[in-house]
Amino acid sequence: MYYDPDKNDHGLPHNPFKSCVVPRPIGWISTISAGGIHNLAPYSQFQNLTFDPPYVMFAANQNTLGLRKDSVVNAEETGEFVYNMATYDLREAVNRSAAEVPPNVDEFELAGVTRAPSVRVKPGRVAESPVQFECRYYQTIRLPGNGPMGTVDVVIGRVVLVHIKDDVIRPDGCLDILKIRPLARLGYYDYTTVDSLFELVIPGENEELLRGLEGAAGGSPAPNPS
């Protein structure tokens, strides 16, 4: 089958679109308002864009009132945001922080998580999360959409500091993803976690290509494929 997303003539009981790009990592984004209120919200329209230097993005639709979401307003006004990795253990808190509440609500309190201070930016970090990126706001790209919520603000930030909890670094120096169990979005109300992994190395002797795949910055050596 095929369908036209402008017509949504798929004939299915539920729109399949969000099931067609899965799993999506969840950027659990913390910001602070100009008035000093701490904000936290999950974004599955989230990705890293590049690695040297690293940039990330989250894409925020308008809220149900047709207004820019608080994360966007805060990132634009203060020039900073933090990415916190969402995990299976934190799933309920992630979900609580998605409630559409007024901008004067402290969403760390709402989610029931601990706010740790950041080093280079003012927004706090979720202390329970194993990985956080401190980011400086770079740019917003606004894509026009249908209906009050369709318009989306793609917020891009440069990662200026990376935090990784010591206890998720394996003895071989790689992140222990199976211990972290990152949380990811599927379609509908479905989620998944990473609970298996395997390795594939691009064939050939192109060291630079392999370094790009690994995300090595500044000429650091690629690992020995095992």
Ligand SMILES: Cc1cc2nc3c(=O)[nH]c(=O)nc-3n(C[C@H](O)[C@H](O)[C@H](O)COP(=O)(O)O)c2cc1C
């Ligand atoms: C797992 C999950 C992923 C979400 N991803 C997005 C997203 O990518 N874009 C978006 O606009 N809203 C997304 N939402 C909804 C926002 O989290 C929600 O609108 C939140 O209230 C925004 O908060 P803010 O106004 O404080 O930024 C998601 C919700 C959940 C539970």
